[in-house]
Amino acid sequence: MADELDEIRKLSPEERIKKIGELEKKRSKEKQGMEELLKESISTIKNEETIKHIKVPEQKKVNVSELFSNEEEESLEKKTHDARQDEKPEGVTYKIDFKEAENMYNEIRNMGDTNSWQEEEFREFYRVQSVVDAVDTRLLKDDVAERINSTRSLIHTIRNYMRD
Numbered sequence: 001m002a003d004e005l006d007e008i009r010k011l012s013p014e015e016r017i018k019k020i021g022e023l024e025k026k027r028s029k030e031k032q033g034m035e036e037l038l039k040e041s042i043s044t045i046k047n048e049e050t051i052k053h054i055k056v057p058e059q060k061k062v063n064v065s066e067l068f069s070n071e072e073e074e075s076l077e078k079k080t081h082d083a084r085q086d087e088k089p090e091g092v093t094y095k096i097d098f099k100e101a102e103n104m105y106n107e108i109r110n111m112g113d114t115n116s117w118q119e120e121e122f123r124e125f126y127r128v129q130s131v132v133d134a135v136d137t138r139l140l141k142d143d144v145a146e147r148i149n150s151t152r153s154l155i156h157t158i159r160n161y162m163r164d
Contacts, residue, residue: 095139096131101147104128108154114162129155 004023008016108128111121132152137145 096135096144096148098141098144098147101144101151104132105147105151105154108151108158114158125155125158 008019011019108125111117111125117125128151132148132155135148137148140148
């Protein structure tokens, strides 16, 4: 640095100004590079510290022979089909006709904005929801089951809207 100053002093005033400007730009770029390198280094150190505190989960040993036992000769599709046939609805179930299903769907659809609901609308919403939840669509005709599933979907959408 002292050598640079000696060389600059030997120059004419115009050249000195030019040379000093060039050096300032060069040092400014170097300083900016050093600041970026410093930030990067700090970030790397923080990441390394975080990694040190993360516990790696233990792997469980898997016995492959247990995964494929001889007892499982039936296909997955047959098991699934049988399970659906064997399921019995638990608790209270309702069996309704298409007109009732359509009325419940329209009632929910026409309730309007949830922000304007009064206690009565909320009670009706939850009443319809409890009835729809208790309906086993496997016991219904396709058109009735479709309307009940549409009502369930609408209720689900409204409930998600009310959470937000």
